[in-house]
Amino acid sequence: MSDHITEIVVFTFLFLLVSVMGFVAAKWRRPTDMAHLDEWGLGGRSFGGWITWFLVGGDLYTAYTFVAVPALIFGAGAAGFFAVPYTVVIYPLFFLILIRLWSVSHRHGFVTPADFVRTRFDSPLLALLIAITGIVATMPYIALQLVGIEAVLKTMGVTGDSALARHAPIIVAFAILAAYTYQSGLRAPALIAFVKDTLIYIVIIVAVLYLPYKLGGWGTIFDDASAKFQASPAPGDGLTLNANNQIQYITLALGSALALFLYPHSITGVLASKNRNVIKRNMSALPAYSFLLGLIALLGYMAISAGVKPLPGNTAGSVDNNTVVPLLFDQQFPAWFAGVAFAAIGIGALVPAAIMSIAAANLFTRNIYKEYIRKDATHAQEAGVAKIASLVVKVGAVAFILFLDPQFSIDLQLVGGVLILQTAPAVAIGLYTRWLHRGGLIAGWAGGMALGMWMLYSIPNPATKRAHFGGSAFPLEKFGFDTPKTIYVGFVAVALNLLIAVLVTLVLRAMKTPEGFDGTEPDDYFADEGDPRLEKARTTPETLASST
Amino acid sequence: MSAPRSDRSPWNWLLVIPIVLPLVTPLYNFDSPRLWGFPAFYWLQFSFIFVGVITTSIVYQMTKRPPVTPAAPAEQSTKPAETTDE
Numbered sequence: 001m002s003d004h005i006t007e008i009v010v011f012t013f014l015f016l017l018v019s020v021m022g023f024v025a026a027k028w029r030r031p032t033d034m035a036h037l038d039e040w041g042l043g044g045r046s047f048g049g050w051i052t053w054f055l056v057g058g059d060l061y062t063a064y065t066f067v068a069v070p071a072l073i074f075g076a077g078a079a080g081f082f083a084v085p086y087t088v089v090i091y092p093l094f095f096l097i098l099i100r101l102w103s104v105s106h107r108h109g110f111v112t113p114a115d116f117v118r119t120r121f122d123s124p125l126l127a128l129l130i131a132i133t134g135i136v137a138t139m140p141y142i143a144l145q146l147v148g149i150e151a152v153l154k155t156m157g158v159t160g161d162s163a164l165a166r167h168a169p170i171i172v173a174f175a176i177l178a179a180y181t182y183q184s185g186l187r188a189p190a191l192i193a194f195v196k197d198t199l200i201y202i203v204i205i206v207a208v209l210y211l212p213y214k215l216g217g218w219g220t221i222f223d224d225a226s227a228k229f230q231a232s233p234a235p236g237d238g239l240t241l242n243a244n245n246q247i248q249y250i251t252l253a254l255g256s257a258l259a260l261f262l263y264p265h266s267i268t269g270v271l272a273s274k275n276r277n278v279i280k281r282n283m284s285a286l287p288a289y290s291f292l293l294g295l296i297a298l299l300g301y302m303a304i305s306a307g308v309k310p311l312p313g314n315t316a317g318s319v320d321n322n323t324v325v326p327l328l329f330d331q332q333f334p335a336w337f338a339g340v341a342f343a344a345i346g347i348g349a350l351v352p353a354a355i356m357s358i359a360a361a362n363l364f365t366r367n368i369y370k371e372y373i374r375k376d377a378t379h380a381q382e383a384g385v386a387k388i389a390s391l392v393v394k395v396g397a398v399a400f401i402l403f404l405d406p407q408f409s410i411d412l413q414l415v416g417g418v419l420i421l422q423t424a425p426a427v428a429i430g431l432y433t434r435w436l437h438r439g440g441l442i443a444g445w446a447g448g449m450a451l452g453m454w455m456l457y458s459i460p461n462p463a464t465k466r467a468h469f470g471g472s473a474f475p476l477e478k479f480g481f482d483t484p485k486t487i488y489v490g491f492v493a494v495a496l497n498l499l500i501a502v503l504v505t506l507v508l509r510a511m512k513t514p515e516g517f518d519g520t521e522p523d524d525y526f527a528d529e530g531d532p533r534l535e536k537a538r539t540t541p542e543t544l545a546s547s548t
Numbered sequence: 549m550s551a552p553r554s555d556r557s558p559w560n561w562l563l564v565i566p567i568v569l570p571l572v573t574p575l576y577n578f579d580s581p582r583l584w585g586f587p588a589f590y591w592l593q594f595s596f597i598f599v600g601v602i603t604t605s606i607v608y609q610m611t612k613r614p615p616v617t618p619a620a621p622a623e624q625s626t627k628p629a630e631t632t633d634e
Contacts (some may be wrong), residue, residue: 078577084593085570088600092563095604099555218585239579240589246573254571277612284604287597294594526553 004156007330010339011156011346014199015173018192018347022180022354025187035380037111040185040387041362043272045106051190052282055355056269057289058193060087060260062141063148063349064413066200066296071321073300074310077229077237079245081297082253087290090257091283098261098270099279100431100525105271107527108520112359113267113427114367120430122516123438124371129445130423131367134264135393137420138360140412141263142393143400145349145356146170147322150401152342154311155326167402173346174353178394181354182387186272189354196351199344201292203329207302207341208295211332215305221298224305244484248473251488258424259417259490264359265352275529296325303328353397361389414472418452418490425494425501431525434518440505448497455489559610566600 029046038045047055065083072080101116110116114134118127153169180188212218222239229237236245260266273279303324308331311323329341365386370377377385400412426441436444458478461470473486569575576592583591 078589081590081593085596088570088593088596089567091600091604092567095607096560096563212585219582220585222582222585222587222590239587241573241577246577249573250571277608280604280608280612284601284608287601287604290597290600291594294590294597298590523553526555 004158004330004335006335007156007339007342008158010336011152011343014195014340014343015346018195018350019176019180021191021195022177022188023183025180025191026184028184028187028191035383037362037365037379037382037386038109040383041111041358041365042268043186043190045272045274047190047273047278049278049281049285052269052273052278053285054193054197055186055190055272056266056282057286058189058196058348058351059265059269059355060090060286060352061289061293061348062145062352063345064141064144065293066345066348067148067151067322067325068144069293069297070300070303070325073297074303074308074324075237075300075321076234077225077239078241079236079249080300081294082249082256083297084290084294085249085253086256086260087293088287089254090260091286093257094261094270095280095283097428097431098267099276101267101427102270102273102276102279103527104431104520104524106529107524107531107533109533111271112264112363112366113262113423114363117426117430118367118371119519120434121426121438121441122519123442126426126438126442126445127367128371129442130426131363133419133423133445134363135360137416138264138356139393139396140400140416141265142353142356142360142397144413145353146174146397146401148349149173149346151320151322152326152345154320155323155330156342167398170401171398173350174394174398177350177354178357178391181357181390181394185387186268186355186358189351189358190272192347192354193351196344196347199340200348203337203341203344204292204295206337207299207329211299211302211306211328214332215302221301221305225301228304245473245486247476248486248488251491252472255421255488255490255494256417258428258494259421262420262423262427264363265356268355268359268362299325299328306331353394357390357393357397358386360393361386364389414469415453415456417472418456418493419449421490421494422448422452422497425498429498434515435505436501437505437508437513437515439508439513440501440503443504444497444499444501447500448493451496452489452493455492459489555611557607557611559607562603562607566596566603569599570596 029044069080069083074080101113104110104116104120108115108119110119112131112134114127114131117130118124121127149170158169184191212221215221226239229239236242241249270279273282306328308324308327310319310321310327312319326342326345329338333341365382369385369389370382374381422445425436425444429436430441455474456472457468459470459472459474460467472489474489474492476483476485476487570593576589578589579587581588586594
């Protein structure tokens with residue numbers, strides 16, 4: 001540990017600095033009344049262009065992304081670069097689809113996507129399914145942020161022999177995070193995101209200028225990587241894709257993009273902005289992060305070129321590829337700058353973890369507590385419950401890390417992406433049309449879930465010698481096709497989901513099953529800042545209709 | 549509703565480009581030509597980011613609303629339409 005003293009001091013200093021910022025954030029932009037879910041959970045729905053850029057950027061590009069994407073590139077090459085097309089495709093989708101969710105939420109005071117589904121389809125059951133899906137999918141995502149911090153701590157040598165000693169720094173970090181999220185709500189990650197993103201940009205710009213210079217230029221880096229892949233026996237790796245993993249690459253990029261904009265934390269970030277123009281303008285500014293992510297991905301090749309050997313994993317004989325980027329920084333940078341880089345990754349974990357726990361807390365409060373436990377909850381009670389729920393969510397995430405193999409949370413995150421995709425027909429298509437019947441959506445959700453789980457269960461991972469949940473690339477030969485090609489599980493599952501939803505809709509409509517009352521009007525989907533808001537619409541849906 | 553609002557615009561079709569282009573792997577799955585040492589697979593996908601920026605910027609400029617929102621056509625409120633934060 002003594003070799004890393006400078007790194008640890010710089011890391012700790014920056015970490016404490018943002019912790020203070022987190023607590024001060026409660027006073028930032030002076031909320032009129034913090035005892036309201038709009039204030040705690042959505043920052044008052046008031047964020048302008050710059051804050052939204054930092055917040056959503058800090059939210060979508062997580063510490064785990066910064067650690068895991070280069071780790072994938074390090075291990076498999078081109079297939080890991082899917083993160084770039086994925087983050088190119090997502091912004092036009094946000095631009096076209098999520099903007100309507102912002103408008104209808106602004107008009108009706110929705111805080112979560114399940115709120116929207118509740119009013120649009122008049123189905124508390126469908127809303128509950130959407131809310132539970134969101135919470136379950138978000139939990140392992142939060143846990144993964146801890147994996148990001150852990151990779152950094154491991155590299156700095158902050159590890160112990162017992163499980164408790166190994167995890168103590170993470171528990172302390174998360175306790176601080178939990179305290180200031182409780183105190184300041186969404187304002188805390190919004191303010192910290194400024195520091196996090198500034199640090200990340202500085203570190204990466206230095207890395208992509210300095211490291212190629214040290215390693216002999218980009219051409220050499222790519223050639224070294226190519227030589228490694230040619231020497232390795234694995235069939236799927238290489239500097240470009242091969243004939244068998246192209247469908248996987250495409251469907252994974254598209255499926256991940258669709259999943260990302262359905263995740264509760266992305267929706268929370270978007271709903272917190274103050275008008276439509278802020279969102280639209282940001283969709284042409286946020287790709288700056290995609291460029292950054294592409295460069296970060298290439299750190300994986302630099303690690304190959306620099307001869308980085310990943311640290312051992314938790315089980316004997318395995319290696320933890322997630323440590324390659326921290327190790328690369330540790331080897332190539334002076335100690336103080338490596339400390340800054342580690343702090344960037346560590347703080348990078350806090351911003352999304354805070355937003356995710358707020359999003360999960362909002363879902364619990366609005367769609368479980370208020371719907372089923374206390375229908376007449378006041379705004380102050382809602383805010384109070386959400387604050388407690390955010391604590392519970394974080395304790396759950398820490399428990400993931402303490403009691404489960406980190407590999408398990410990576411698997412669960414994989415499952416989470418497939419789960420959240422199953423809300424696409426209700427949330428995304430629901431923003432355009434109410435043609436799908438609520439019964440069809442529920443049936444489709446169930447069908448998509450079942451198929452997705454079965455497919456994930458049946459994928460083995462030869463590298464880690466496990467028979468199930470070994471990845472998201474499903475071999476098409478299991479469907480009876482005579483081909484070694486693979487496809488992304490979520491994509492197939494959501495296709496079945498949609499098919500079932502359409503078929504069941506046709507059946508239910510033929511049987512004249514009641515469709516419920518649509519609490520939204522066409523004009524709601526274009527509402528903007530300054531339009532009158534209908535706060536009461538959701539609290540008393542009975543006054544609007546009693547159709548079923 | 550006298551003058552229904554809409555977010556329909558022919559300009560939105562421009563956004564099909566950044567959604568489809570990055571997903572057509574046969575277009576860019578090559579090593580050469582290299583640019584500053586980058587294989588085509590990488591620099592072409594980096595260039596798609598700029599395609600995304602340019603197209604969304606154009607569509608934003610062409611579809612953005614005037615900064616002052618006109619009073620909502622439906623649900624005429626007695627409250628002034630400016631400050632909505634209660």
